[in-house]
Amino acid sequence: MNEFKFMRAATLADAAAAFEKADDARYLAGGQTLLPVMKQGLAVPSDVISLARIGELAGIAVSKERIDIGAMTRHADVAAHKEIRALLPALSVLAGGIGDPHVRNRGTIGGSLANNDPAADYPAAVLGLGATIVTDERTIAAEHYFQGLFATALEPGELITRVEFPVPRRAGYVKFPHPASRYALVGVMVSDGPHGIRVAVTGAGAGVFRVPAMEQALAKSFTPEAIADIPIADADLTSDRHGSAAYRAHLVGVLARRAVTLAASPAMHGHRS
Amino acid sequence: MNAPASFGKSQVRVEDQRFLKGQGRYIDDVNLPGQGYGAFVRSPHAHARVLSIDTSAAATMPGVLLIVTGAEWATQKFGPLPCRSPSKVNRDGTPFKDPARQCLVHDVARYVGEPVALVVAATAAAARSAADAVLVDYETLASVTDRGRAMAAGSAQLWPEAPQNLCLDFEQGKRADVESAMASAKHVIRLDLENNRLTAVPMEPRGAIADFDRATGQYTLWNSSQNIHANRDLMAAMLRIPKDKLHHLAPDIGGGFGGKNSVYAEPIVLLYAAGKLAHPVKWVADRTEAFLTDTHGRDQHSNVALALDDTGKFLALHVHSIGNVGAACGTMGPFTPTGGSARTQGGPYAIPAILYSAQAVFTNTVQTDPYRGAGRPEAVFHIERVIEFAARKLGIDPVELRRRNLIQPEQMPYTSGIGLAIDCGNFPAVMDRVIAMSDRPGYAARVTASAAKGLRRGFAVTPYLECSGGAPQEEAQLKFTSDGIVLLAVGTHSTGMGHETALAQIVGDRLGIDLHRIHFRQGDTAATKIGGGHGGSRGIELGGCAALKAADMVIDKARTIAAHALNSRADDIAFGKGKLTDSKTGQSMTIDGVIAAAGDQSRLPAGMSVGALDSTAVFDREMFTVPNGAHACEVEVDPETGVIRVVDFWAVDDFGSVINPMLADGQVMGGIVQGLGQALLEEVVYDSDSGQALTTSLLEYALPRADHVPRMKIEFYEGAPTKRNPLGAKGAGEAGCCGASPVIVNAVLDALNDYGVTHIDMPLTSEKVWRAISAGGKA
Amino acid sequence: MAELTLTVNGNPVRSDCAPGTLLSGFLRETLHLTGTHVGCDTSQCGACTVIVDGRSIKSCTMLAHEADGASVTTIEGIANADGTLHPVQQAFRTHHALQCGFCTPGMVMASVALLARQPEPTDADVRHGLEGNMCRCTGYQNIVDAVLASAKSMKGVQA
The missing domain is CATH 3.30.43.10 (Uridine Diphospho-n-acetylenolpyruvylglucosamine Reductase, domain 2)
Known part of the structure; x- marks a missing residue:
């Protein structure tokens, strides 16, 4: 180094x-x-x-409507947080599936979002749940935050301080891990919450993106069948040795349906039925 | 005090104590006073002419001690890296092509990562920075990395002396018989098979430290090598130094699997640098260097044809392969895809006529060399895939088709259609046992349960047959110290297999001495005169038999010493359970008593002196052994995503006598999981246009992890010990990966049978499976 | 160079090291604790796993200076004071959960951390929990068995 x-x-x-x-x-x-x-x-x-000793970046605050997660919160702490698990299990599942246990003990939500790797999991949570990024200067809505491959709305020196997740009625996240790196080859977050129905996809393209056609179909019927026939254009999707664009497009459909099933499952959201 | 016999029993390992406490000593843990650090400048191009090298900036950087370029190397006129392929004659009788490969590139670099220069500096970081500052001007040349294209007209040519990049055009077997059987057979089933390129990925990367003592002219090389003696001889010859002036030794080795067998360029260049500097030079590969420059394995394409009569009897087998040897010959050169893949063609089946032909070709990739199995997994894959394919095509149950063709125990000894002399084995019993273990009656319910989850379940059983290999001679030494310790030195090499325990078990059992009193030494040219190292599952077969022979020499001499002490005759002394007893008088003496006497000249008979018990044995293998077995597995396939999960795995292995079942289990399981890796995950990939390596880290090359692996159930069949060696042992190290790849692939294809999918090439990635299902057009 | 104070295997350590020093390098080269191994450059293999303030981390992907003030435990620090093995080490030995031994220190440390987090894991929990540690020799089964066995043997002991 x-x-x-x-x-x-x-x-x-x-x-x-x-x-x-x-x-x-x-x-x-x-x-x-x-x-x-x-x-x-x-x-x-x-x-x-090093940001490790900045108190303002630590901590998780949970209310019925909102979960605020300090930027330096480790993935393992999000995954293990009891109230998050109760209110928004899709987020626990997502955080608990990043990297491996040792990576989750070091990696942070703020670091992941500032980096905006196209195959990272957290971008799918932020966009798919309609979260707000709070920095030392302003608040940024998810739709404005992600700007493509490793690009974000952050200005030089601007620091994420926390992320505010609205608690949805239901949500599900399904990831197809890359066989070697365990990043998301494709990951899909589906949610039904205060910002409407959202379907956000990570891993498949140059950055996280939403699938409006699926969102509209799910608004009419929140069932996997409702999105079974929605084609995903693969023209802009990533193609590499581990997954062609066509395969990734196919996986977006499969994972989205599975995420809907999870979101709708009483096991995941029995407490909020 | 007599130790209980430990032979044949699971015995926890002696070496674990240090490994578990972090006290293992691997190459990166070895440091010599005053050492410098080496960093290699490597070709970034697959094929390029070196026009010039400018080291001026690098040479003035802080801490830089020495730079060795390919140009300097060329002036030394050292020998090229040697090839010791046993297969070296083309089918027309002409010799194979073995172009001279130098340790450092002077003229043309032929693969990405080939060493071009060495920089030595005071710290590793300084060496790396300076190596990055060496400016090499290249003229890039067209490259070819794909074995299929290597022989095509217009392809890049690597060596002028090897037209069409052909290294060896090999043939073994009965061509006329095979051709006539194929012409008249009722069925000829043909299948093309890929054997994906792999790399061994021992968790410890390669490394070495070279030292030179100017006063004595003595070189010392600490090297993460599993083949210390043979490589010492080859390196000394290259450097034109007497072999006793090169002390070659290995510390603990963090896995090898064949990848640490070969003679590599780096340690030789380090020796040269140490000689120039007269102080030690250390280099340890990072993982990217390991991916680029460790020898790779497999990488064959084969056309397989199996002829059958109308009852499903096999009549003839012809396999033709093209194998990728890389940019030049590695230490075993073209052997693996040619002679190495020929030996066990046809597996455990009675096939009267077999022909194996192969072309080994040069490409702009790193050398291939033996990787766990070295041709035998390829041969098992050929026969087991074509049988499964034939069974489905002909509508015969795959197990039944195998059963009809297995060599029967009453046919033993049996010379296979390719000429392998099989001495013993009960192939039907082994296959029946693995089928019995796999709970066939419960299978239908498991299929239904999988279907309820939206998954397709599949099953396959695959017998396998391999043969041991490696150097045919081995040495073991036993030395007795005054404090009751027995020193056991061998020329075999454990890179994790547990010889420190298993060989001590053999000696301890024979002598009646607790194995913890036996101290083990390996991997040191100063410890034994000869040594065959690691490879070909030879550790127990050769090292074990040499150790046993040395123990028997000790017992012979012990009887003479005991006779002297007991006023008896050696012929009357019987040995058993650590005790030497005069059969006439009943008087006895313990082995420890004899050991003590052997250390005291006054208690020794005439003609014997202190240290008389010390013994050195050399064991010669007359014939390869033939380990065999059968594996079975069940898989679940998610047809929506193409994801495969191996859910159950059963193995029955015939390794002859098993010294330590716990260690043998470990060998089988590790091998199975490497086979699983080949079947489902692993593949070294080069970009076919640029020749760039695409799998240069563990982020790209997928290794099996704990959650890829099912619970494996393993049994041993011990009903057919070999008489080819006194232990009755057949070799266990490579069997696992022989059976696992084909049985997993066959089970997946069984699961996909309803979709009309009959073949997918390894690795069976989820995308390939999904595409095959989509193309199959059935549901 | 900058100063760094921490506890390693219960012993206070004060040392100077360059800011770019990784914790793995600090342990191996400065403290000569060579049981922590480095097997890759990309934070995949897990051979370098150690425990920092009770959590398993990959020491090749943490700056030594980030461990300032922390308590670090390595493979050299988990055996009992009398030299007898930690239950996880013992179970690895009994179950033949190691062959070449190179991944073993990281695997043991990952297992110790896993059991602290999940004292009664299932087979699947262990396999998932070890996804950050690669072994090329054993095929993992004996490692899983060793962890399950140590969970049993440690039950009640560390409750």
Whole structure:
């Protein structure tokens, strides 16, 4: 790894000031993406600013309508959180399926969203549940946040502080893991909540996207059959050795139907029927 | 104190104690005072001419000690990396092509990752930075990575002396008989098969540390190699140094599976660098280097034709393969796809006429060399896939078709259609047993239960037959110390198989000594004179028999010493359970008493001196053994996504006598899961246009994980021990992956039978399965 | 170089290391705790798994400086004071859950963490829980059995 200056920010203001001062700073959240990229020499920052000790980024707050998750919350903590499991099990399932247990013990929701890997799971949750990204400067709606391959609405130095998930009536997430990396070859979040019915897909394209035709069909009938015949255009989908665009398009359909079944299943949402 | 006999019993391993405490010593844990660190400059191109190398910037970077380029290497006129293929004659009698491959590229780089220069620096990071700063000017050339295209007109040519990139045009078997049987047979079933390119991926990457003592001219090489003696000889010859001036030794090895067998370029260049610097130089591969430069395995395409009569009797088998040997010959060169794949053609079936022909071709890929099985898994795959395919085509139950054709126990000894001398085995009993284990009566209910979940269930049973291999000679030494410890040194090499325990069991059992008093040494050219290392499932068969022979030499001498002590004659001394007894007087002496006497000149008979019990034995294998068995499995396939889950797996293996069933179980299970990896997940891929390697990390190359694997049930058939060696052991290391790939593929195709799917090439990825179902057009 | 203070296997450690030092490198090279192995560069294989403040992490994907103030446990730190093996180590031995031993330290540490999280796992729980650790030798079955057996043997002991 290259040489760099390392500092631990104690407050958001600290972090922002350090970022401002540096030539080419990177924030370090859980490091599960940044460190591998730095090891390969694909990122060569002059300064690395650790966010681990910033109290403002920690914590989970749950109300009946909303779940707020601090940006430095580890995936394992989201997965294991009892109230989240009760209110929004699809989110627990999603967080509990990222990487592996050791990665989940380090990786954070803020880090994942700031990186916006096209095969990451959290983007599907944020867009598929209509969450709001809160930064040290503003709030950003999910629809405006994701801007394609590793691109987001964040300005240089802007930090995600928390993510606010509205609690939907029902939701389901199904992931088809890449056989080697275990990122999402395709992942689909389906939800029926305050922002209407949403179907968000990760892994299949250059970034997370919604499927309006499925959303409209599910609005009429929230059943897997309702979306059985909706074709997914594969023109813009990713094609690689592990899944052609056509296969990914097919999987979007299968996983969406399974996500609807999960969302509608009393086992997942018995408490909110 | 006599130890209870441990032979044939599960015995927890001696070596585990250090491994479990983090006290194993692997290559990256070995450090020598004053060591520098090596980093290699590697070709980023599949095929490119090196026009110039500019090391000026790198040479002035901090900490840089030495840079060795291909140009400098060429001036040394060292020998090329050697090829020791037993198959080396074309079918027209001309010799095969073995182009000279140098350790560092001087003129043309022929695969991505081929070493071009070595940089040595004070730290690993400095070496890496400087290596990245070496500027190499390349002229890129057209490349070919695909074995199918390598011989085509207009394809890139790797070596001028090898037209059409042909390395070896091989043939073995009865061509005339096969052709006439094919011409007149009622049925000839033909099937084309891919054997996907794999890499061994031992969890520990390769590495080495070389040292040189200027005063004595002695080289020392610590190397993560599983073939210490043979590679010492080859490397010393290349570097033109006497072999006793190269001390080659291996620390604990973190897995090998064949991938650490070959002579590699890197350690040799490190030796040269250490010689120049007169201090140690260390290099350990990162995982990307491992993917690019560890030898790969398999990579064959085969046309299989099986002739049957109207009753389903097999009449003849012809398999023609094209095998990819990579950019030049590896240590075993074209052997694996040619002679290595020929040996066990036809498996355990009575097939009168067999012909195996193969062309081994050069491509712009890293060398292929033996990977667990080295040709035998390929041969099992050929016969077992074509039988399954034939059974479905002819409407015969696949198990029944196999049963009709298995070699019967009363036919033993039997020389197979390809010429393999099979001495013993009961193939029908082994297959029947695995079928009995697999609960066929309950199968229909399981199919229904799977269907209720929307899944298709499939079953297959696959007998397999392989043969042991590797170097045919082995040495074992026993030395007795004054503190009661017995030192056992062998030339075989465990890379995890547990020889430290199993060989000690053999010796301890024979001598009646607790195995914990037996201290084990391997992987050191200073410990034994000869050594065949690891490969061909030879560890117990050769190392075990050599150890047994050494123990018997000890007993012989012990009888003389006991006779002297007891005023008796050696001929009257009987040995058993650690005790030497005069059969006439009933007087006795323990083996420990004899060991003590052997350390005291005053208690030894004339002609014997202190240390007389120490013994060195060399065991020669006369004939390969023939391990065999049958595997069965059930799979569930999700027809919507194409996802396969292996849900049950049964194996019955005939390894002859089993020394330590727990260790043998471990060998079988590990092999099965590597076979599962080949069947479902693993594949090394090169981009066919650019020649770039696409699988360069574990993010791209899918290895089996714990949740890919079903619970495996394993039994051993011990009714047919071989008489080809005194232990009756047949070799266990490679069997698992021989049976697993075909049985899993066959079970998946059974599950997809209703869809009209009759063949899918490995690895059976979910997309391939989904496409096959879609194309099958039936539901 | 910057200073770093932490506890490793119960012992206080104060050391200087470059900011770019990974925890795996710090353990292996600075502290000579070579039981933690590095088997890949991409955070996949899990051979480098150690426990930091009670959680299993991949030490090749954590800066040493991020462990400042933390308590780190490695394979060298889990046997009993008298040198006898931890129940998980013992179960690995009894069940032949290791062959070459290279993945073993990470596998044992992952198993210890798994059992702390899930004291009574099922076979499937163990397989899922070990998805971050690769073994090329054993085929995993004996590892799963070892973890299940240690769950039983530890029941009540660490409750």
